[in-house]
Amino acid sequence: GQQLNQSPQSMFIQEGEDVSMNCTSSSIFNTWLWYKQEPGEGPVLLIALYKAGELTSNGRLTAQFGITRKDSFLNISASIPSDVGIYFCAGRVPRSGNTPLVFGKGTRLSVIA
Amino acid sequence: DSGVTQTPKHLITATGQRVTLRCSPRSGDLSVYWYQQSLDQGLQFLIQYYNGEERAKGNILERFSAQQFPDLHSELNLSSLELGDSALYFCASSVVGTSGGDTGELFFGEGSRLTVL
Numbered sequence: 001g002q003q004l005n006q007s008p009q010s011m012f013i014q015e016g017e018d019v020s021m022n023c024t025s026s027s028i029f030n031t032w033l034w035y036k037q038e039p040g041e042g043p044v045l046l047i048a049l050y051k052a053g054e055l056t057s058n059g060r061l062t063a064q065f066g067i068t069r070k071d072s073f074l075n076i077s078a079s080i081p082s083d084v085g086i087y088f089c090a091g092r093v094p095r096s097g098n099t100p101l102v103f104g105k106g107t108r109l110s111v112i113a
Numbered sequence: 114d115s116g117v118t119q120t121p122k123h124l125i126t127a128t129g130q131r132v133t134l135r136c137s138p139r140s141g142d143l144s145v146y147w148y149q150q151s152l153d154q155g156l157q158f159l160i161q162y163y164n165g166e167e168r169a170k171g172n173i174l175e176r177f178s179a180q181q182f183p184d185l186h187s188e189l190n191l192s193s194l195e196l197g198d199s200a201l202y203f204c205a206s207s208v209v210g211t212s213g214g215d216t217g218e219l220f221f222g223e224g225s226r227l228t229v230l
Contacts, residue, residue: 006155031217042115042203042221043156088155092217100146100169101217105155 006089006104014112019076021107023089030094032065032072033101038085046087047074079111116140119204119222127230131192134225138185138206144168145187146219147179150201162187194229201226 006023013019023032031050035043047058049065049072056063060077072089086108090101116139126132138145147159158171162181173179176194181187191198205219 033218035221040223042117042205042223043219044115045218045220048216048218090156090219100158100161100171101219102158103148103156 004089004091004102004104006107008107009105010108010110012110012112013079015079015081017079019079019083019109020073021075021087021109022071022073023091023104024071025091025102026070027093028069029091030069031092031101032063033090034061034063034072034074035088035090035103036085037088037106043088076109079109081111081113084109084111115220115222117204117206117220117222119202119225121225122223123226123228125228125230126194128194128196130194130229131190132194132227134189134191134202134204134227136187136189136204136222138187138204139220142206142208142220143185144207145181145185146205146207147173147187147189148203148205148221150203150224151199156203159189191227194227196229199227199229 033048034046037043047063052069054065062075064073086106088106089104118137120135143164146161148156150156159173160179161169165181176192179189201224203221203224205221208216208218
């Protein structure tokens, strides 16, 4: 089945720094999504991408759908303590009908004030 | 608040037992997905229902089963529980697009944490 490789696995950064994480796939995806999960909560959708090359922002977050359709990037600018959490990428392969999302294993972000 | 409700939030049981996890999707969402999240693992897709019918199956064990009822709530049944079944179980519902299809944007509940002793 499809696999998503998400990197880095964890990051420790200083408050105010920019963060970059990425996700690669062995298969072509037609949808990329980024989620954030905080302790004790379910994942929350941050950004959804539907077209190759698409660049979308949500506040300090920016994500891109790679041109090859096999990767996606998430950047967080000027990090703050509340950015702490696990960030998951998720993708969906192009196929007739509804196919479930495949999730990466997550990037655990720690922000040092 | 995502609008997806899961009960119970926590459950502790013994090996060999059977439990039922319940999920109410967001109002208007027809799709329900079940995912399992083990310690330090990502989200593993178990099963999807759309408007009462099974739509897709992932790595769901034969000891596990699910259904979606006419009012669109869903239940995940876990039987003959083993220690390795201890995990967070998430339900998610999906936005229906303008064409009637699933957009893939999932909204997750807060999860049910199952501990098998």
